[in-house]
Amino acid sequence: MAAIEKVKVVVLGDSGVGKTSLTYLIAHNKPILSPGWTVGCSVEVKLHRYKEGTQAQNTFFVELWDVGGSNGHRNTRDVFYQPTHGIILVHDLTNRKSQVNLQKWLTEILNQDNPNPTLQHVDVDPEQFLGSTQIPILVIGTKFDLAEEKQRKNQYRRLASSIAEQCGADEIFVNCHQARSLAPGTSNSVKLTRFFDKVIERRYYSRISPFPDKKRIPSYMIATSTPLSSNKPAQYLSPRFYHMD
Numbered sequence: 374m375a376a377i378e379k380v381k382v383v384v385l386g387d388s389g390v391g392k393t394s395l396t397y398l399i400a401h402n403k404p405i406l407s408p409g410w411t412v413g414c415s416v417e418v419k420l421h422r423y424k425e426g427t428q429a430q431n432t433f434f435v436e437l438w439d440v441g442g443s444n445g446h447r448n449t450r451d452v453f454y455q456p457t458h459g460i461i462l463v464h465d466l467t468n469r470k471s472q473v474n475l476q477k478w479l480t481e482i483l484n485q486d487n488p489n490p491t492l493q494h495v496d497v498d499p500e501q502f503l504g505s506t507q508i509p510i511l512v513i514g515t516k517f518d519l520a521e522e523k524q525r526k527n528q529y530r531r532l533a534s535s536i537a538e539q540c541g542a543d544e545i546f547v548n549c550h551q552a553r554s555l556a557p558g559t560s561n562s563v564k565l566t567r568f569f570d571k572v573i574e575r576r577y578y579s580r581i582s583p584f585p586d587k588k589r590i591p592s593y594m595i596a597t598s599t600p601l602s603s604n605k606p607a608q609y610l611s612p613r614f615y616h617m618d
């Protein structure tokens with residue numbers, strides 16, 4: 374049996390927006406009971422059927438790299454960014470600042486190889502970013518359950534983020550505590566599937582390579598009981614990664 378190919382999607386956003394809850398929901402189709410604070414990075418793996426139902430149908434592993442959002446780890450995070458085949462930008466729908474900060478997250482991942490650290494603080498034009506890398510992006514707003522409540526009280530006029538608009542990216546809103554947020558057949562699930570298909574297409578069926586595989590993560594930073602290149606079905610993988618400071 375041929376080895377199953379994989380793509381790597383980096384999940385970015387402020388600390389506490391729900392990245393761990395979201396990646397768990399995507400990978401296991403059920404909510405996580407008590408997400409821990411992510412130190413460094415943790416990885417979930419999802420088995421994805423590319424272009425399901427068509428002649429081009431194929432199976433891929435999608436690695437979801439949930440990168441801890443705390444400011445304290447900013448200087449060491451770039452080791453998790455290479456290679457990157459797709460980006461999920463996560464914001465908390467009850468926290469407007471987390472939406473504004475998505476621009477900074479894009480800047481951080483784009484400037485990872487910048488030799489001049491002062492440029493780390495220059496904002497990135499999302500359109501230029503997309504034009505130069507062709508890397509697929511999906512924007513996800515979490516805590517929709519809480520936001521709906523606030524909306525009812527007219528505390529929010531608009532939930533959609535401007536960065537999704539600027540990037541021409543799809544955006545979905547989820548309640549990470551509810552499996553039906555991403556249930557098959559929903560528009561959220563359709564957009565997520567379309568995003569994964571796009572990531573795989575760019576990685577394996579296009580000549581454009583978003584990021585070359587330049588940096589390797591030193592093995593001392595990784596603890597996992599099953600190698601990610603394993604052929605085992607996703608449920609048998611034990612893909613938790615930890616960054617040892």
Ligand SMILES: Nc1nc2c(ncn2[C@@H]2O[C@H](COP(=O)(O)OP(=O)(O)OP(=O)(O)O)[C@@H](O)[C@H]2O)c(=O)[nH]1
Pocket residue numbers: 386387388389390391392393394395408409410411412440441442443515516517518519547548549550
């Ligand atoms: N009500 C509600 N709570 C949520 C939702 N998503 C996440 N949470 C809660 O928000 C808190 C933070 O969630 P995490 O998934 O740990 O957030 P994170 O972005 O991974 O945080 P870091 O590890 O610090 O980067 C937890 O208490 C979650 O249960 C949601 O959709 N609705």
